[in-house]
Amino acid sequence: MNSLSYVSIMKEWDIVAARQMGRELSKQIGFGTVDQARITTAISELARNIYLYAGEGQICFEAIKTLDQKGILIIAKDNGPGIKDLSQVMEDGYSTSGGLGAGLPGVRRLMDEFDIETEVGKGTKISTKKWVR
């Protein structure tokens, strides 16, 4: 469990690898089955975004701790095209790929904290946290 655990996303099957790693780590940290499912699904969405829009990138995992709570930090970063219309992307039902358009807003609801940095032409970095309740 260190900050170095990450999965490179290049092929579609890497999404599964990222999911597996996230599920393992969240189990170790002590999340219940429902939260494990939430975290795994969030990772799946983030990894799929990288695969679909950026081509390649990374999903990093970290177990985090404060004085009174434990949690997981997931960082998805890529050097892809970036997001032009961020506010639209965060709306439900907006998709450029014919999908459901629930990906990013869904991740925000699945997790506790959500932060996105993006620059057109440079890439995107999404950091999201979930705390054990």
Next chain:
Amino acid sequence: MNRDLRNIIIEHNDAIIQNWSKEINKLKEQNYTSDISDELYEHNNQEFVNVIIHSIKGTGSTKLVKDFSDRIIQLGWPLSYITDGLLVFRRVATNIILKQVDHVDSNTANEVLRNIDSLVEPIIRQLVNEYSVSWEHVVSLQRIALQELSAPLIPVMDNITIMPLIGTIDTERAKFIMENLLDGVMRHNAEVVLIDITGVPVVDTMVAHHLFQATEAVRLLGAKCILVGIRPEIAQTIVNLGINFSNLPTKSTLKKGFMLALEITNKSIVEMNNKSQTLDELLGKSTGSEEDHENTDLKTT
């Protein structure tokens, strides 16, 4: 020079094999192969070094190399066993040859190294190539096996079909599911198709999207889809994601889904107990009068 080197190697192959085995056994302790039994390890090393020596003598056949790499794969040993073994061989052989040469200056050393390389490189290439080809073969077979499992369709009754899904759904598999589903609906003349996702570990927006598309296509054919096997945690993530499943009938278990399917197709399952009960009742009635009872006895005999 090349010829000479080859001869030196062949002449000293006992020494080389010995040194090689020593070195490779040292490697064994510190890496991957530590849990392999000594006997097996020894045996394979013997075979490995034979393959190398044969190739250098020029008496080795591709079959020998292929058999060896096949065996290594079958045992599940990593590729690094092969590359390590060959690198060690190169080092050992270089040492022994340099010992044979009386006068070593940088030129001869260089030449020896270059020649050793030209001897060992083809073997490395061939073995690694064989290994990766066999490996790819295994992977492609598994892919086919997986594909056969990916979207099974089971006709359980007239007009009712079940598709149990287990494992991750990716784009390729989603395509299969769609094709098999539509094909099955036509072939089995299905009215209701139950899609069981009990074994699907993650339902994200992509999976949901594919399920929607598949069910919509089924609807266009005039059949009805019921999604069953939704576990509680999956239900919660679906709600969190904000996916709207409202135009797709869902049930928690296959059993409940099947009941609904029976209802839709105007069928019901009748327990056999009931039948025997009614038979008992009939018999019970008949035992009421002695004559009737005799009659039934007559009938049955």
